[in-house]
Amino acid sequence: MNEMEPQLRTVHVTRYITPLREGGSMPGLAEADDGFMYVLKFRGAGQGVKALIAELIGGEIARALKLRVPELVFATLDEAFGRTEADEEIQDLLRSSEGLNLALHFLSAAATYDPAVTIVEPMLASQIVWLDALLTNVDRTSRNTNMLWWKNELWLIDHGASLYFHHTWQNWKDQAVRPFAQIANHVLLPQATELETVDKQYRAMLTPEVIRGIVNLIPDVWITSSGDWEETPDEVRNVYFEFLTTRIASSEIFVKAAQDARETLV
Incomplete structure (x- = not known):
């Protein structure tokens, strides 16, 4: 890859903390293996991967224009999270989102x-x-x-x-x-x-x-x-x-x- 091209880190979700019940996509707050918290956008929610693509393109274009956007990362979600979640709605969301998702760095106290x-x-x-x-x-x-x-x-x-x-x-x-x-x-x-x-x-x-x-x-x-x-x-x-x-x-x-x-x- 050209050194000038944008690159996204990949993190692995280690702890699903809580859903953020906002709109139809219902993102969640999660912790990753780098020790940071992220707002996790699920491929199994709402408009599916098209919403993730729009999030990815929109956020990175904003960054290219020097506007402030929380860091975007690819976030992998293990199948174990779906098995341990008690809420059935969240359980279905987690199960349908196994694999590669998108997340934004959580801006604490924003x-x-x-x-x-x-x-x-x-x-x-x-x-x-x-x-x-x-x-x-x-x-x-x-x-x-x-x-x-x-x-x-x-x-x-x-x-x-x-x-x-x-x-x-x-x-x-x-x-x-x-x-x-x-x-x-x-x-x-x-x-x-x-x-x-x-x-x-x-x-x-x-x-x-x-x-x-x-x-x-x-x-x-x-x-x-x-x-x-x-x-x-x-x-x-x-x-x-x-x-x-x-x-x-x-x-x-x-x-x-x-x-x-x-x-x-x-």
Whole structure:
């Protein structure tokens, strides 16, 4: 692998601590063999591996853009956890998630970002709005900001609802060049006054080489074991690559949609 390409560590879950009953995915808090705690995202939950792929791609693109995201790791889950869990719902989830999952480093004592308490400065707000418009992330609203305030800094979490084109898959070329209407609900849109500046910066940063390195992180086993695709793993990864590079090259479409939506708010 090229030294410049992103790499994810792999940890092994040693202790399942507790479920985090948030939304439909029901992640869990777990401890791994490196001694750290993680928010574990299960391949057997909700939208399955597609949510993990969206989490992986969204988080690593955010990291490539120098935004703060908790470390993402691959996390292996042993079959023993399903046998020892008393809660039947959790037991089923653990059993269906044996093998390779995804996890985010747990930010201890972090607080959920509250827009009524902390105002994000315009450049950072514009950067996050641009990212979410690129990813078609429907889940960064005032009801559920999916951002944490930790050590006086803003951290982005939970990109699993992004890239919703992959739930239909066949018309991805059309979806790659569509505006993102749901950006009107973005919690940071009122402060996002620097979108044109951010657009120039981020288009230069997200080169095809950067995107290729990120989509290459998608494990073969997530694709071959899910039953969601007829294509080979390389073909599936290439669709994600083409979708993202096409969308970046056409970013003026989603930037204008965000600007238009913002004008209705201010």
